[in-house]
Amino acid sequence: MKKFLVLTFFMVVAIAVTSQAQTVYSSAKGEKYHTADCKLSGDADNMTLAAAKKAGKTGCGVCKPDEHFKDKVSQCVGKTADGTRCKRMTASKDNKCYQHKSK
Numbered sequence: 001m002k003k004f005l006v007l008t009f010f011m012v013v014a015i016a017v018t019s020q021a022q023t024v025y026s027s028a029k030g031e032k033y034h035t036a037d038c039k040l041s042g043d044a045d046n047m048t049l050a051a052a053k054k055a056g057k058t059g060c061g062v063c064k065p066d067e068h069f070k071d072k073v074s075q076c077v078g079k080t081a082d083g084t085r086c087k088r089m090t091a092s093k094d095n096k097c098y099q100h101k102s103k
Protein backbone atom coordinates (compact mmCIF):
# COMPACT_ATOMS: atom_id res chain seq x y z
CA MET A 1 0.00 0.00 0.00
CA LYS A 2 2.83 2.35 0.87
CA LYS A 3 4.41 1.65 -2.47
CA PHE A 4 1.22 2.67 -4.19
CA LEU A 5 1.14 5.99 -2.36
CA VAL A 6 4.73 6.74 -3.32
CA LEU A 7 3.94 5.94 -6.94
CA THR A 8 0.92 8.22 -6.88
CA PHE A 9 3.02 10.99 -5.40
CA PHE A 10 5.58 10.78 -8.18
CA MET A 11 2.87 10.76 -10.80
CA VAL A 12 1.35 13.93 -9.38
CA VAL A 13 4.76 15.61 -9.33
CA ALA A 14 5.42 14.54 -12.90
CA ILE A 15 2.10 15.98 -14.06
CA ALA A 16 2.75 19.22 -12.18
CA VAL A 17 6.18 19.59 -13.74
CA THR A 18 4.85 18.86 -17.21
CA SER A 19 2.05 21.41 -17.03
CA GLN A 20 4.38 23.99 -15.56
CA ALA A 21 6.70 23.59 -18.51
CA GLN A 22 3.90 24.61 -20.85
CA THR A 23 4.32 28.30 -20.32
CA VAL A 24 3.61 30.59 -23.25
CA TYR A 25 3.94 34.33 -23.67
CA SER A 26 1.24 36.65 -24.88
CA SER A 27 0.36 40.28 -24.36
CA ALA A 28 -3.10 41.06 -23.03
CA LYS A 29 -4.44 42.21 -26.39
CA GLY A 30 -2.42 39.77 -28.45
CA GLU A 31 -4.16 37.11 -30.45
CA LYS A 32 -1.07 34.92 -30.61
CA TYR A 33 0.98 33.23 -27.99
CA HIS A 34 4.70 32.61 -28.19
CA THR A 35 7.48 30.57 -26.72
CA ALA A 36 9.89 32.25 -24.29
CA ASP A 37 12.62 32.78 -26.88
CA CYS A 38 10.43 34.17 -29.68
CA LYS A 39 11.49 37.65 -30.75
CA LEU A 40 7.85 38.58 -31.38
CA SER A 41 6.75 37.96 -27.81
CA GLY A 42 7.92 41.48 -26.87
CA ASP A 43 6.61 42.61 -23.50
CA ALA A 44 4.21 39.71 -23.29
CA ASP A 45 3.05 38.20 -20.05
CA ASN A 46 3.59 34.57 -19.35
CA MET A 47 0.64 32.26 -18.98
CA THR A 48 -0.02 28.59 -19.31
CA LEU A 49 -0.71 27.11 -22.69
CA ALA A 50 -4.14 26.05 -21.48
CA ALA A 51 -5.01 29.60 -20.37
CA ALA A 52 -3.89 31.04 -23.70
CA LYS A 53 -6.04 28.60 -25.63
CA LYS A 54 -8.97 29.28 -23.36
CA ALA A 55 -8.62 32.98 -24.16
CA GLY A 56 -8.96 32.13 -27.84
CA LYS A 57 -5.34 32.80 -28.70
CA THR A 58 -3.56 30.86 -31.38
CA GLY A 59 0.05 29.83 -31.69
CA CYS A 60 2.54 32.17 -33.34
CA GLY A 61 3.57 31.12 -36.84
CA VAL A 62 7.20 32.03 -36.24
CA CYS A 63 8.05 30.24 -33.03
CA LYS A 64 5.31 27.59 -33.43
CA PRO A 65 4.58 27.01 -29.75
CA ASP A 66 2.24 24.13 -30.51
CA GLU A 67 5.03 22.19 -32.15
CA HIS A 68 7.27 23.21 -29.32
CA PHE A 69 4.98 21.63 -26.76
CA LYS A 70 3.98 18.69 -28.85
CA ASP A 71 5.47 15.30 -28.37
CA LYS A 72 9.03 15.87 -27.29
CA VAL A 73 10.16 12.84 -29.25
CA SER A 74 12.10 13.70 -32.38
CA GLN A 75 14.37 12.07 -34.89
CA CYS A 76 17.95 11.56 -33.84
CA VAL A 77 20.33 14.11 -35.38
CA GLY A 78 23.22 11.67 -35.41
CA LYS A 79 24.63 10.13 -38.54
CA THR A 80 25.03 6.46 -39.25
CA ALA A 81 28.23 4.89 -40.54
CA ASP A 82 27.19 5.35 -44.19
CA GLY A 83 26.55 9.07 -43.70
CA THR A 84 22.76 9.04 -43.66
CA ARG A 85 20.73 10.46 -40.84
CA CYS A 86 19.94 8.14 -37.97
CA LYS A 87 16.34 6.99 -38.10
CA ARG A 88 15.90 6.36 -34.40
CA MET A 89 13.48 8.50 -32.47
CA THR A 90 14.57 9.99 -29.20
CA ALA A 91 13.17 12.08 -26.37
CA SER A 92 16.54 13.25 -25.13
CA LYS A 93 17.27 16.99 -24.96
CA ASP A 94 20.12 16.93 -27.45
CA ASN A 95 18.01 15.00 -29.99
CA LYS A 96 20.38 12.10 -30.00
CA CYS A 97 19.48 8.48 -29.48
CA TYR A 98 21.25 6.27 -27.00
CA GLN A 99 23.71 5.24 -29.68
CA HIS A 100 24.71 8.74 -30.75
CA LYS A 101 24.58 10.70 -27.54
CA SER A 102 27.90 11.80 -26.15
CA LYS A 103 29.10 9.75 -23.26
Ligand SMILES: [Zn+2]
Nearest residue numbers: 034038060063
Ligand atom coordinates in the same frame (compact mmCIF):
# COMPACT_ATOMS: atom_id res chain seq x y z
ZN1 LIG B 1 6.30 33.76 -31.69
Ligand SMILES: [Zn+2]
Nearest residue numbers: 076086097100
Ligand atom coordinates in the same frame (compact mmCIF):
# COMPACT_ATOMS: atom_id res chain seq x y z
ZN1 LIG C 1 20.98 8.01 -33.46
